[in-house]
Amino acid sequence: MEKCLIAAISDDYALGKDNDLLWHLSEDLKYFKRLTSGHPVIMGRKTYESIGRPLPKRLNIVLTRKAPAMGSGSANLLYASTLEEAFALAASTPFEGRVDEPDQCFVMGGGSLYKQALPLCDKLYLTEVHTTRPDADTFFPAFDKKIYREFSRSELYSENNLTYHFVIYGR
Numbered sequence: 827m828e829k830c831l832i833a834a835i836s837d838d839y840a841l842g843k844d845n846d847l848l849w850h851l852s853e854d855l856k857y858f859k860r861l862t863s864g865h866p867v868i869m870g871r872k873t874y875e876s877i878g879r880p881l882p883k884r885l886n887i888v889l890t891r892k893a894p895a896m897g898s899g900s901a902n903l904l905y906a907s908t909l910e911e912a913f914a915l916a917a918s919t920p921f922e923g924r925v926d927e928p929d930q931c932f933v934m935g936g937g938s939l940y941k942q943a944l945p946l947c948d949k950l951y952l953t954e955v956h957t958t959r960p961d962a963d964t965f966f967p968a969f970d971k972k973i974y975r976e977f978s979r980s981e982l983y984s985e986n987n988l989t990y991h992f993v994i995y996g997r
């Protein structure tokens with residue numbers, strides 16, 4: 827299974843503030859949905875709480891060190907207490923609508939998950955939003971562009987007074 831990471835980051839690598847996103851970009855949400863549907867998604871407990879529900883058509887794997895107290899009430903929601911366990915569940919758990927071609931799982935945030943998962947991921951799907959947000963409280967980790975090379979870059983999108991590219995890095 828290809829381990830992928832998907833994030834929307836500003837030019838200064840900002841990701842979020844007050845446990846929320848920094849922008850609302852409808853084309854980016856569509857892109858995220860198109861890429862991740864049918865695949866397992868792995869996220870930190872805070873990101874899961876900020877979304878508030880499991881994402882449909884995906885196996886949602888939530889990382890937390892408090893799993894037994896939280897429980898799971900949904901068929902497409904699982905908890906994991908280590909990243910290794912999360913990747914193992916992603917590779918082995920059947921779910922309705924699972925797509926095996928391409929065989930991918932996606933780490934989808936937040937900051938703490940990206941930091942831990944980045945060295946383990948083969949491909950990075952980054953929406954590069956051309957603004958700076960020094961007021962953010964969560965940032966994407968710096969990564970070496972000699973190791974992760976740019977595979978592709980979309981045309982420039984423009985929405986809500988922001989411009990952005992969909993960029994794919996791989997190694």
Ligand SMILES: NC(=O)c1ccc[n+]([C@@H]2O[C@H](COP(=O)([O-])OP(=O)(O)OC[C@H]3O[C@@H](n4cnc5c(N)ncnc54)[C@H](OP(=O)(O)O)[C@@H]3O)[C@@H](O)[C@H]2O)c1
Nearest residue numbers: 833834842845846847870871872873890891935936937938
């Ligand atoms: N721009 C984007 O693309 C994007 C995407 C996603 C999220 N975000 C933003 O990122 C922010 C949230 O990021 P964050 O770093 O604060 O939180 P987070 O990564 O979403 O969640 C952190 C929590 O995950 C659990 N966790 C992390 N590593 C673990 C491990 N190795 N084993 C077990 N559990 C682990 C812990 O949960 P417990 O405390 O329960 O143990 C930890 O408190 C929000 O602002 C959100 O909107 C942005």
